[in-house]
Amino acid sequence: MPISDKYLSEVEVRAEKAKDKKAAFGPDIDLSRYTQHIERGKIESLEGLSQQAKEAAIMTGINLKEEQRSGSYMQVDQSVVYENLNKAYEGQLEIMSTTDALRKYDWMEDYYWKAVPVDQDKYTAQAALHMTHGYFIRVFPHQKPQYPVQSCLLVAENYISQNVHNIIIVEEGAELQVITGCTLSKSDAEGIHLGISEFYVKKGGKLFFTMIHNWAENFNVRPRTWIVVEEDGSFINNYVLLKPVKSIQAFPVAYLKGANASAKFNTVVYGLKDSYIDLGSRIILEGENTRGESVARTIAADESVIYSRGDLIAKTKGYCLAHLDCRGIVFSNKANIYAIPQLISAGALKAELSHEASIGPIAEEQVEYLMSRGISKEDAVSVITSGFLNLDIPYIPEFLDRNIKEVIQATAKEAL
Amino acid sequence: MQEMLNVEDLWVSVGDRQVLKGVHFSMNYGEINMLFGPNGAGKTSFIMTLMGFPRYRVEQGKIYFKGEDVTDKDLYERAHLGLGVSFQRPPTVKGVTLRKMIEIMSNDGAEKGKLISHIEKLHLSGHLDRGLNEGFSGGEMKRSELLQLMVQRPELVLIDEPESGVDIENIALVGEAINSLLGKDKVKDPKRSAIIITHTGYILDFVNADEGYIVVDGNLVCRGNPRDILSEIKKHGYRRCAECR
Structure with missing residues (x-):
């Protein structure tokens, strides 16, 4: 049964109200520039991609033969061109577009726009009002697929606004690895990628998520990510950006809701050309005995500007422990790094929060x-x-x- | 036979401080020379200058290594000509593991078996995946330095205080490693040589040194049998050496 129309219209109303709301950080983007819409047909296998798309996908870690992968999801511009679950993993997990999941499961109401606020800013609003799929991955209770699911969100044309909404659910006691690449097949493509990601790690679950971003000089990126981690669950995030981008701004939030939940962010950023990069991570420690760690390594070369943010927010009544480690190297006298760590204890008497931030040469x-x-x-x-x-x-x-x-x-x- | 190292009237400064003041020194292939001297006398400055560290600025004089003038050559060039150094306190390089370092320095896999044996002998198997010198104890640093030099195989090894921070038990291990590095544990290799800085002289129990020098106030004085020099220092300190210049 599909998600209720009532819920969808509530989401729409909230999004409508926020569609001109500027984001708290990063340059404001005129979304009216990106109106191109291209529908693409399905392919039989990842080998069926264009040569340019194949090369771009490979460079974000995609294995075209799907070796050592439990499944694949591929989207080009606004279309889902490929989704596949390796037969050996049937019954362990499911992979489809979020659009299909919304048509299939009424309980998606518990996940869709439940972590990321739809009215956060104009980018969340645009993603809600003009959603162009995104992946839905759900690993069933106590299942632990041996190999990762791979996903690739690729933009192939100019003036595209790729508005994906990704949802991952790791059910109780399950484990999942995901490697995802977001990229362009044309290095001069002008456009925007809006990626909404809502990940849910249930009791005792583990999600190991790696994201590689390969953008280019004329492309803007505004991901909006929340991860909700329940009791005894853990989330590990690796993020890598090593190519130029016109501007990217993201501040993913790990919400450690249950006792003993943990989150770790590893962020590697290499600023090139005149990239404007504003990235960070926020860990909210609400459950007792929760743990968080955020490690960022940034290098600013050429004329790049990098903001490296990190927030640790303790709200628990019990003990919690979290640490921020944020280091940067400036390679060029025209480049800038701003390291902005922030520790907040909201009446958390037993919270232990710490940070070390440094910027220096080699x-x-x-x-x-x-x-x-x-x-x-x-x-x-x-x-x-x-x-x-x-x-x-x-x-x-x-x-x-x-x-x-x-x-x-x-x-x-x-x-x- | 040509001398391996010849230093002529070497004047060196670090910042605005004169650290070497007209040093003359020479040594032959296969020799092991010991340097004694009080703190701040210029011992480390001497070997760091020989290796070519840029903060040791040569103001005057020449350094000839294997007959070649290396005074203006950089660290990398000198390392390739056959000079190598074991630091007293090497810097920590986070993120670059000892294993990675050894991989980069090893040109081929031919010596792999030997390398594994060196790693085991130096008790460093558990340190290979740690950042270089990251959290290493004094003894571990020394052993890691010697392991790297075993891979590098320099013809002239400059060793800065191999005993400092090493407990008595491990000094024998360090001594054996130095002998192995210099080929002294086997048939004498006439080409491998060393200059070793020592404060305590403990290393003399393990390494058969040929000559000793005392460094005082930026110069080398009192050349002689290293054991005699050590015994003199133990009796009278460095004062007499300074007086006999």
Whole structure:
């Protein structure tokens, strides 16, 4: 049975009211520029994508042969072109577009726009009023698929507003890994990606989520993400941005609702060209004995501007422990990093919150140390930079890892 | 035979401080030389200058290594010519593991078996996946430095205080590693040489040194048998050495 019309119209009314509401952070985007709508047909397999789309997808960690993947979801512009659940995992999880899930399950009312406020700003409003699918992944209770689900949200044309709404439900005692890539197949594409993500980790569940963003100079991105973690649940998030972007602003929230819930954010950002990057993470510790950790590594090269935010908000009556670790390196005298950690204890008497934030150059003594071992200056800077970014992400293909290191090597020269 | 290292009238400053004041020094292939001296006398400055660290600015004089003038060569070039250094207190490099460092330094897999044996002998198997020197104890740092040098295989090894921060038990291990590094545990390799800085002289129980020098106020004085020098220092301190310049 589909979700009720009553609920959908309530969502619509709230969205209508917020459609001109500016966001708290980041440059304001004129959404009326992005009105292009393109419908695309389904493909039989990921190999059926255009050459450009294939290359772009691969660079975000997508395995076209779907090896070591439990399932796949692929969207090009506004259309769902491919969704597949590997037969071996039938009965363990389900994958479909969120649009289909809303048609299929009336209980989606408990999840759809229940974590992210639909009236947060004009971007949430646009995603609600002009939703163009997004993925729905649900892993059944106590199921633990061995391999990750992969998803790719790709924009192939100009003036597209890709308004996806993603929902992941990890049922009680279940575990899920997701690797998702958001990217462009045209490097000069102008447009916007609005990604609403609402993830629910039930009692004792685990969600391990990796997102790779590969955008370009003319593209704007406004993700809006909330993760709700129940008792004994855990959420681990890896986020990687290593390509230029016109502007991106996101401040995902992990809401640790149940006792013993935990969340960890690892954010790796490499600012290139004149990218405007405003990223962070917020952890709300409401359950007793909840734990949070947020680690951000940022490098600002060229003329990029990076805001690296981190909020820890303790609301629990019991004990909680959370730490922010936010470090940056500025490679160019025209680049800027703003590290903004914030710790808030709302009457949480037993909360232990801490942070360390630093911005500094690559230590010369470290470079010289490596050089004294016979490593060239360029290689030393590259090795130290890679180590600083701590790129140790499971299920990323080796060539992608190599490519990331090449990007670092090419731009690290600026730091010399 | 040509000398391995020849230093002529070397004047060096760090910032606005003169740290070496007209040092003359030479050594042959295969020699192990010990440097003694009080704190701040210029021992570390001497070996850091030989290695080519840029903060040690050569104002005057020349350094010849294997007959080649290396005075203006950088660290990387000197390392490739065959110079290597073991730091007294190496910097911490978070994110770059000891394993990664060894992988980068190893050119081929031919020596892999030997490398594993070195790692085991130096009790470093459990440290390979930690950031370089991150949370290492004094002894662990020394062993990690020597392991890296075993991979690098320099012809002239500059070792800054191998005993500092190392407990008595581990000094033997460090001594053995130095001997192994220099090929002294096998048939003498006439090409591998060392300059070792020592405060306590403990390392002399394990390493068979050829010559000793005392460094005082930015200069090398009192060349002689290292054991005799150590015994003199133990009796009279460095005062007499300063007087006999």
